[in-house]
Amino acid sequence: MDRAGPLVVVNSQLGQMEQARIALRDLLAIRPTFAAKAREGLSIWWQPEIVEQMLGDLRKAGLGAPEAPAAPLPSKLRNEPT
16 A cells, blocks of 8 residues: 555544545555455455454545455354254
8 A cells, every 4th residue: 555545544543534535536546446456455464453444444535445245154153954
């Protein structure tokens, strides 16, 4: 993530949404495919919980990143015959 990425996240967390949107615009100008690859790229460096928090902050600023895939239910919670 270029330097604009952390600016989006930090400004979003601080509630400075205008600055977050500007940083997001700058990030997408540099990396137009960032939204589609954000989770994959962030997952290289960060733990899954941090990735989801960062993606949430990026979404608050206006990024259209895909939601996390749903985890399958444990077998004992599934409605399957035993």
